[in-house]
Amino acid sequence: MSGKSLTERAVEVLTTADGREKTRISRAHAAAWVAARDAGTPIEVGTARPPLRPARPEKPDLLAPRDVPRRRPGTPAGRIALLHAVAHIELNAVDLHWDVIARYGDQAMPIGFYDDWVKAAAEESKHFNLVCDCLEAMGSHYGALPAHAGMWRAAEDTVDDLPGRMAVVPMVLEARGLDVTPGMIEIFRKAAATGDASAAQAVAAMEVIYAEEVGHVAYGSKWFNWLCGRAGLDPKDEFHRLVRHYFHGALKPPFNEEKRAEAGLPPDFYWPLAEQRG
């Protein structure tokens, strides 16, 4: 294992289908990267050819978003469905981070770029496992329900555009996570207040996710700005252009202005892309 480049390791994660196995390999490679950096002997970034789509387990079945059944969050089945959707997002997030590492190996990025993406990939792996643990405590598991197809679309659309990937994935999709996570935590908090221990476990998991996702949006914003600076482009104008080009639809308020600000995402980046209210 020690001789492999970072991008080869990324491809290994991407081509592993099982979620628990994918995240185990992901965390091991992230730990190896960090240890080598700390020792002053960094692992070579190298170049590799990632698959267009990552390997996926046989289950869950992937359906068009409109065909995924909706359940009320006020019921145990509804809370399981919600966590299942989160687990699916987290598994995609693991692949999205390693895909960035493997896909743009020819872009001559500073080593700090890889530090950030490796750290975020390890956190996404932890998130997937935390949510799977919750599902299992509730008598379910990842794969028990259908999940959204099309989660990889943003990756395919931006396959040859690193600034586009930064704009659409961390700065739009992960920022959206910051908007909706407090409401999800509230759903589990209410159930936990009735003495539901697995709901309390879910609150703890979601709080870890919420805190760490701010960092992922911040990495996106930081490197997006860096790339614009290198190209001599205005980051705000470029963000608007790229999101309009790659993202299908308007951004949905209400926005979590505070956490977005903490992540380095100013209001004049996202408000002009929002759908009109009323």
Ligand SMILES: [Fe+2]
């Ligand atoms: Fe996550």
Ligand SMILES: [Fe+2]
């Ligand atoms: Fe994330």
